[in-house]
Amino acid sequence: MSACLLRGYAAVRYEWAELYQQANGCTGCGLSQARTKVVIGDGNPSAKIMFIGEGPGRDEDLQGIPFVGAAGKLLDKMLAAIGLDRTKTYICNIVKCRPPENRVPTDAEAAACLPYLRAQFALVQPKIIVCLGATAARYIYDESVRITRDRGAWKCKKGIWILPTYHPAALLRDESKKRDAWDDMKKLKAKYEELCPESGWKAPSGG
Numbered sequence: 001m002s003a004c005l006l007r008g009y010a011a012v013r014y015e016w017a018e019l020y021q022q023a024n025g026c027t028g029c030g031l032s033q034a035r036t037k038v039v040i041g042d043g044n045p046s047a048k049i050m051f052i053g054e055g056p057g058r059d060e061d062l063q064g065i066p067f068v069g070a071a072g073k074l075l076d077k078m079l080a081a082i083g084l085d086r087t088k089t090y091i092c093n094i095v096k097c098r099p100p101e102n103r104v105p106t107d108a109e110a111a112a113c114l115p116y117l118r119a120q121f122a123l124v125q126p127k128i129i130v131c132l133g134a135t136a137a138r139y140i141y142d143e144s145v146r147i148t149r150d151r152g153a154w155k156c157k158k159g160i161w162i163l164p165t166y167h168p169a170a171l172l173r174d175e176s177k178k179r180d181a182w183d184d185m186k187k188l189k190a191k192y193e194e195l196c197p198e199s200g201w202k203a204p205s206g207g
């Protein structure tokens, strides 16, 4: 693995329209051949929190929107539990086209797609990145991440606060991980309140 979002980078400075045009026409790796739609991102382009997953699944490939399948519905519930939704966050993936059978993207596929993620990161300018699963964490800040070991521990890189947590699909496969995931959401809520008091955001009580 060679490329990380937050390591030694100079982002390609796309405007949003240019980014969409480039990504929608991209043939930079083999994933482009089987895609239905390129899945670029969803949510608020000025959000302070950016959620990054691995890559689109079948529902996302059909609709062109990230996290709209079963894992996405769980993600929406997790956001709602801490008073957030897609209007207050930006959501995207490491790769923008669906890997066959939802396999983990290869290093070459991730590297080919990284310029788009870098451009998104430069446009959104989040204060917080939540890495959904090991693949996201590895390509965002550290290739040696192990999610069961490292989840829930904040990292600060280049002034950006990064929280690795379980991918919602992992929570669907193993309910026993939900308690840790909920702890991570509470940490996210606390950090957001600390870093963005001006947002006036208040989590629902009881959380």
Ligand code: URA
Residues within 6 Å of the ligand: 053, 054, 055, 056, 057, 060, 065, 066, 067, 068, 069, 071, 072, 093, 169
């Ligand atoms: N899993 C991901 O990592 N991303 C999606 O958009 C959907 C499922």
